[in-house]
Amino acid sequence: MPATDLDKRISTKYGWHVDFDKQFDATWRPFGRPRLKQLVEYVPLFMRYLRIWYKLRRAKRRAHMDFINPIPLQQIYGAPLGGLGCGTIGRGFKGEFCRYQLVPGLYEFHTVEANTFTVCIRRRHTTTYCQVLTPNHLRKKGFRAWNCAFPKENGHYHALYPQSWTTYDLPGQNIRLLCQQLSPFIPHNYKDSSLPVASFVWYIENLHDEPVEVSLMFTWQAGSASDEFACEDVVHETVNVSDSDLSATGISIKQKLRDMKLEYCILGKKESDNIITTRTNFNTDSETEGNDVWFDFVTDGQLTDAESHLSKISTVNTASCVSITTTVEPNSIKTSEFALAWNMPEVKFGLGQKLYSKWYTKWFDKSTLNGTVLCLYTMNNRLAWEEAIAKWQKPVLDDTSLPDWYKSALFNESYFIADGGSIWLDVSDDTTLPDHVRKWGRYGYLEGHEYRMVNTYDVHFYASFALIQLWPELELSIQYDFARSIIYEKLESRIYLFHGQAGQWKTLHSVPHDLGDPDEEPWLLINAYIAHDTADWKDLGPKYLLQIYRDYMYTKNKDFLADVWTTVKFVTDRLKKQDTDGDGLVDNGGFADQTYDAWTVVGASAYCGGLHIASLRACVEMARLMNDTNAVDEYEVWLKLAKKSYEEKLWNGKYYNYDSSISLHHDSIMSDQLAGFWYLRLSGHKYEDFNKERVDSVLDTIFKSNVMAFGNGKLGAVNGMTKSGELEIVSMQSEEIWTGITYGLSSTMMMEDRRKEAFLTAEGIYNTCFNEAGLAFQTPEALTRDAHFRSCGYMRALSIWAIQKALELSKLETETNSSIRTDYV
Numbered sequence: 001m002p003a004t005d006l007d008k009r010i011s012t013k014y015g016w017h018v019d020f021d022k023q024f025d026a027t028w029r030p031f032g033r034p035r036l037k038q039l040v041e042y043v044p045l046f047m048r049y050l051r052i053w054y055k056l057r058r059a060k061r062r063a064h065m066d067f068i069n070p071i072p073l074q075q076i077y078g079a080p081l082g083g084l085g086c087g088t089i090g091r092g093f094k095g096e097f098c099r100y101q102l103v104p105g106l107y108e109f110h111t112v113e114a115n116t117f118t119v120c121i122r123r124r125h126t127t128t129y130c131q132v133l134t135p136n137h138l139r140k141k142g143f144r145a146w147n148c149a150f151p152k153e154n155g156h157y158h159a160l161y162p163q164s165w166t167t168y169d170l171p172g173q174n175i176r177l178l179c180q181q182l183s184p185f186i187p188h189n190y191k192d193s194s195l196p197v198a199s200f201v202w203y204i205e206n207l208h209d210e211p212v213e214v215s216l217m218f219t220w221q222a223g224s225a226s227d228e229f230a231c232e233d234v235v236h237e238t239v240n241v242s243d244s245d246l247s248a249t250g251i252s253i254k255q256k257l258r259d260m261k262l263e264y265c266i267l268g269k270k271e272s273d274n275i276i277t278t279r280t281n282f283n284t285d286s287e288t289e290g291n292d293v294w295f296d297f298v299t300d301g302q303l304t305d306a307e308s309h310l311s312k313i314s315t316v317n318t319a320s321c322v323s324i325t326t327t328v329e330p331n332s333i334k335t336s337e338f339a340l341a342w343n344m345p346e347v348k349f350g351l352g353q354k355l356y357s358k359w360y361t362k363w364f365d366k367s368t369l370n371g372t373v374l375c376l377y378t379m380n381n382r383l384a385w386e387e388a389i390a391k392w393q394k395p396v397l398d399d400t401s402l403p404d405w406y407k408s409a410l411f412n413e414s415y416f417i418a419d420g421g422s423i424w425l426d427v428s429d430d431t432t433l434p435d436h437v438r439k440w441g442r443y444g445y446l447e448g449h450e451y452r453m454v455n456t457y458d459v460h461f462y463a464s465f466a467l468i469q470l471w472p473e474l475e476l477s478i479q480y481d482f483a484r485s486i487i488y489e490k491l492e493s494r495i496y497l498f499h500g501q502a503g504q505w506k507t508l509h510s511v512p513h514d515l516g517d518p519d520e521e522p523w524l525l526i527n528a529y530i531a532h533d534t535a536d537w538k539d540l541g542p543k544y545l546l547q548i549y550r551d552y553m554y555t556k557n558k559d560f561l562a563d564v565w566t567t568v569k570f571v572t573d574r575l576k577k578q579d580t581d582g583d584g585l586v587d588n589g590g591f592a593d594q595t596y597d598a599w600t601v602v603g604a605s606a607y608c609g610g611l612h613i614a615s616l617r618a619c620v621e622m623a624r625l626m627n628d629t630n631a632v633d634e635y636e637v638w639l640k641l642a643k644k645s646y647e648e649k650l651w652n653g654k655y656y657n658y659d660s661s662i663s664l665h666h667d668s669i670m671s672d673q674l675a676g677f678w679y680l681r682l683s684g685h686k687y688e689d690f691n692k693e694r695v696d697s698v699l700d701t702i703f704k705s706n707v708m709a710f711g712n713g714k715l716g717a718v719n720g721m722t723k724s725g726e727l728e729i730v731s732m733q734s735e736e737i738w739t740g741i742t743y744g745l746s747s748t749m750m751m752e753d754r755r756k757e758a759f760l761t762a763e764g765i766y767n768t769c770f771n772e773a774g775l776a777f778q779t780p781e782a783l784t785r786d787a788h789f790r791s792c793g794y795m796r797a798l799s800i801w802a803i804q805k806a807l808e809l810s811k812l813e814t815e816t817n818s819s820i821r822t823d824y825v
Contacts, residue, residue, distance in 0.1 A: 005333060006167070006176045006205040011390060014397050014407040015160030016770055020094050020135050021152035024774030030070035031782070031790035034732040042598075045531070048497045052530075061350070062106070064452040064517045064528050071109055071450055071792055074098070075774025078157060079164040080415055081183050084471070085424020085443060086196035086360055087344055091181065093157040093776070095134035095150075095166060100225040103258050104347050105421040105518025107449050108225035113138045114284045114319040115220050117200075118146070120301040121173055122213040129173050130298045142283060142290025142319075159776075161185070161412045162389065175212065178203040184381070185418055186388045187470035190440065194360040194424050197378045199385075200338040206328040215301030215325040216336050218266050221284060222253050223316030229258040231316045236281035238305065241267070241372045245380055248339075249276040251320035252371050259352075262344045265371025268324040269337040269379055277303040279321040281314050293321060301325050337382075341374035347423075350519035359424035359441040396804070403759055406803075409766040413800045415777050417466055420795055421446035423454070423518065424474075434480045434563065440473040442481065444515060444522060448781060449793030453514035453529055454522040456795065457482060458595035461543040462740045463798035465682075465805060468554050475551055476560055482544065483564040485512050485526055486571065496533045498591065503533035509570040511540040531597060538578055538586040538601075538608040539594035541571045542615035546679045549618035553683045558625070565626050572619055572635070575612065583649070584641030585609045588659060592731075596719070599731040602663065604649045606656035606673035610690075613642050614676030617689050643689060651694065655701045658720070665730045671706040671717040672741050674698055678748045682805050699749055703757050707764075711785060716742035716764040718785075727785070736782035739765045740796025747802035751810055762803060 033039060046067075053063050078093035090099030097115035100108045113136070121129040132138065132148040135155065154169045162185035168177040180201045184192040204214045223231040234255040241248055250267035268276040279296070282289040296304050303323050324336040345361045348354060361369060397407055422445040428438045447456035455478055467475040489508035496503050506512060506527050513534040516522030527534070534540060545568060552561045578586040586608055588594070588601035594608055601608065616639040623631035650656040658668040677690040687695070705721040707713055716737045720728030728734040742765050749758035768783060769775040781794035 004176060004205060004207065006178050006203055009178055009180070009203050009333070010158065010165045011163075011386070012160055012393075012397055014404060015158050016408050016412055016776060018093050018157050018776075019152070020150075020155035020157070024075040025772050025787065027787045028073055028773040028775075029788055030073060030792075031784070031788045035729060038729070038732050044500060045497050048495065048500055052497075061519060062452070064519065066450065073774065073789075073792075074109065076111075077777040079159040079161045079181065079412070080419040080777060081181070081198035081340070082342075082418055083184050083193045083195045083197070083360070084418045084474075085422045085441075086194055086358055087342060088419040088422075089198075089342065090419070090777070091164075092134075093159070093166075094136065094152075094155065095179075096136055098225075101419065101421055102224050102262065102342065102344060103229055103260075104349060104423050105446055105452060105454070105522075107421070108228060110225035111136070112221055112225050113140055113143060117179070118217040118219065118297065119168075119170070119177065120215040120217070120297055121170065121175060122215070122301050123210065127298055127301065129170060131170070133168060133177075140284050140290075141287040142285055144287055145291045145294045159412060160393070160408065161415050163386075174206070174208040175214070176205040176207065178205070182382065182385060182389075183418070184385045185414070186385060187392055189388065190471070190473065191360075191363050192381065192385065193471070194358070195374060195378070196343060196360065197339060197341045197374050199378050199382045200340065201382070202336045202338075203333055204326070204328050204336065205333045206330055209330050211327055211329050213301060213325060213327050214334075214336075215297070215323050217297055217303070217321050217323040218268070218338050218340075219319055219321045220251070220253065220264055220266055220340075221317070221319040222255055222264070222314060224257055231255055231257050234314045234316060234318065236314055236318060236320050238278045238280050239265070239267070239372050241376060243376055243380070246270065246376070248376065248379065249278065250322045250372075250375065251278050251280060253320055255316075257344070260344055260347055262342065263371045265341045265343065265375050266320070266322045267339050267372065267375040267379070268322050269339075271326070274324055274326040274336065275302060277323050277325070278305055279303040280305050281318045281320050283315070283317055284319050285317045297321075297323065337379065339375035339378040341371040341378065343369070343371045343374055345369060349521050350517070351521040351525070353521050353524060357426040359426050362426045362428070402807075403763070405763055405766055406759060408770075409762070410800055410804055412770070412777065413779060413797050414466060414470075416463075416779070416793070416795060416798055417445065417470070419777070420793070421449065421452070421518065423522075434484070436473070436560070436563075437477050437480050440477050442523065443474040443477055445795065446518075447514065447795050448791045449778065450791050451794070452517055452519065454516050454518060455481070456514045456529070457511060458513065458537070458539055458543060459740070459796050461547060461595075462744055462802075463795040464547060466798040466801040468551055469801055469805060472551075472555050476555065476557065479548060479551060479560070479564065481515060481523065482511065483567045485515065486510070486544075486567045488526075490527075494530065497531050501533075504535065507535035509574045510535040511544045511571060513537070513540070532591070532593065536589060537593045538588050538605075539611055541575045541578070542586075542608070542611035542676070544571055545615035545618050546611065546676070546683075549622055550679060550683045552622070552625075561622060561625060565622070565628075568619065568622060569631065575615075583645035584638055585645050585649075586612050596731075596733050599720075599733045601659050602661035602666075604645065604660040606650055606658055606670055607675060609642075609646045609650060610656070610673060610676035612676070613639065613646055613689055614680045616642055617680055617685065618683070639689070655698045665722075665728065667723045668728045668730070668734065669701060669705050669721045669723065671702050671719055671745055673702075674748055675744070678744060678802075681748065681751045682802060682809065684809075695752065699752060699754060699757075702745065703749070703754075703761070707757075707761050711737075711764065713760045714764050715768060715783065715785065717745050717761055733782070736784055736790065737765070738782050738796065739769070739779050739794070740781070740799040743797060743800040744802055747799070747806040750803055750806035753810070758803070762800070765797075
């Protein structure tokens with residue numbers, strides 16, 4: 001349909017555009033099993049894993065990494081709802097409400113049919129059209145009479161997170177609808193960004209030559225998205241509320257979900273010329289009650305609440321409805337506004353050892369905080385949120401030098417900060433915690449929707465470029481938590497799956513892999529990961545040192561650096577013990593002892609060696625800032641030796657060999673070999689420790705081999721290629737494209753004035769995930785050339801914010817160099 005005035009209500013043309021009838025590539029599947037030659041080494045590991053998996057299943061618990069039941073591909077997702085750390089609700093691009101994360105850190109990958117919008121059109125007091133506004137068929141008994149399956153060819157979706165716009169052209173009605181969805185995801189805002197709310201403003205355009213009466217009904221069901229979590233004490237109520245600025249009518253559904261209080265609330269905003277009606281509850285499994293609601297709504301676009309439906313204790317199969325009815329004059333546009341809240345103020349994790357208050361509760365009177373308070377707050381602040389989001393996004397969107405796809409990717413990939421199983425807790429009363437954590441809260445997010453570990457540190461190394469730029473106080477809070485964990489040890493031993501050997505749970509002065517499993521007790525029971533004993537990993541220590549330094553350089557928070565300085569020295573002392581041959585470099589131990597946890601490394605390595613060198617430079621600079629001259633001297637001597645060994649052992653004239661072993665694969669071309677240089681470069685350094693000509697040669701080699709020769713630039717950068725230009729298949733991970741690694745590599749290219757190559761490399765990830773594979777808002781850890789993906793909804797892709805930092809820094813460097821040349825002339 002040609003554009004009309006309605007389209008002008010969309011604030012930007014940028015973002016992800018998709019029609020309801022989009023057909024994604026149906027061949028994409030979750031990762032199945034490695035190649036036969038790779039499989040042999042995993043058989044013992046899998047047998048050990050299987051025993052644990054069955055034990056957890058008998059206890060009715062999930063494995064924190066479920067390799068037996070990977071999440072099936074659902075090519076349905078759009079921008080999710082909710083702020084940081086409050087629980088999120090996914091919404092599909094065709095209007096369905098899906099992927100619920102209300103129990104902290106645990107996902108339900110289900111669509112709830114009852115949670116939907118419906119429109120009713122009336123002319124001259126007669127209903128001419130009534131339609132559920134998703135193209136899905138509703139299968140529950142209560143919806144058999146409802147007119148579902150909105151025609152796919154008449155719907156269009158547009159997302160620029162945290163907003164989305166869905167356009168419906170109602171067939172034969174001369175009516176167009178636009179639903180603007182918004183959640184308060186506002187960088188540097190530490191209050192509103194934590195709220196469990198969403199706003200839905202419906203714009204109704206009447207292109208007819210006579211007035212039309214339009215009703216929009218919002219329906220919501222009790223419970224969550226499945227029967228996995230016990231839900232009880234369900235009560236539905238109608239609510240009428242007002243404050244000095246507005247009044248609203250709606251419904252409240254109170255309940256207990258997994259023994260935690262949860263309230264859903266929907267409010268419709270009252271205007272002088274609209275009518276709001278409600279149905280307090282009906283049973284979605286009852287054909288009679290479902291029919292009653294439908295025909296009640298169809299009759300006049302309004303709802304009638306029988307006495308028997310008011311404020312009664314119900315079941316999880318009951319739902320509530322709110323309808324807003326308004327008259328739209330010919331050739332004009334009217335709005336109807338809804339707010340949705342899901343208020344779960346206190347939470348506990350799987351083992352139930354402690355009850356926590358969510359961060360957002362600290363901003364309200366806890367004794368009166370409920371869903372209506374949150375919905376009213378949403379309606380009162382929606383316009384301010386729109387302005388704040390527009391102000392944040394404007395510099396990027398207005399930059400004509402940036403490609404349109406990048407503008408979409410940067411903001412839409414940001415969804416994971418909120419929808420990555422994020423948890424934000426008010427721990428202000430805990431006097432055992434650092435002052436910073438008490439002041440700004442304790443924040444955690446998952447490694448991935450499937451990999452259920454909080455703040456996985458080797459991956460956070462990449463993803464943290466988003467937090468340090470958008471919510472820097474939360475990034476520092478995470479660092480304080482890890483600093484505390486370094487001086488903690490747990491002597492209890494356990495069996496690690498990869499080698500089947502017993503090892504200590506948490507070793508003193510080691511950097512833990514993660515801060516725990518939300519189905520157990522995160523922050524109290526850390527290191528949920530049991531594939532390897534990560535105390536022996538060679539990348540966690542350098543990554544800690546580099547992140548501490550980077551975070552200081554971005555915040556200039558000297559108190560933070562002083563607070564963690566002791567742990568920096570503990571970590572460097574431990575790194576010395578990981579140099580087994582005295583050459584100044586950590587030595588990989590002949591197993592997969594770093595973030596590539598299925599790709600074996602022996603001796604000095606391009607990846608860990610480069611991280612080590614960069615971390616030593618970081619330590620030198622931090623020691624100078626701390627006026628610790630002894631540490632400066634120590635680290636400088638160490639750094640000089642490490643650099644010499646790195647070049648002698650690994651440089652082959654074009655790039656750095658994968659490792660210093662004599663294996664057939666020692667000279668693989670690893671796309672992530674400049675990770676250490678990357679971190680220093682984005683922390684304000686240039687070529688003090690990494691030779692520019694060699695950096696250029698490495699980038700040339702990777703672009704030609706891992707990007708262009710591998711997938712002609714269409715798939716991003718594959719992790720490994722052989723020297724002869726073939727795909728490196730020694731490990732399942734060597735032949736994967738890691739989305740976050742590709743974004744990080746692209747930012748390195750950007751810093752080195754390779755803008756064209758950088759954008760081409762990164763675009764392969766965005767286009768594959770969003771436009772071909774149907775993986776929008778669930779960007780996986782890994783893709784393969786044969787249309788498989790692994791671990792959908794993954795933290796590492798947030799490294800796209802490193803590209804944005806590189807753009808800003810490279811622009812600053814260009815301006816500085818230009819100024820110097822001008823001054824010289």
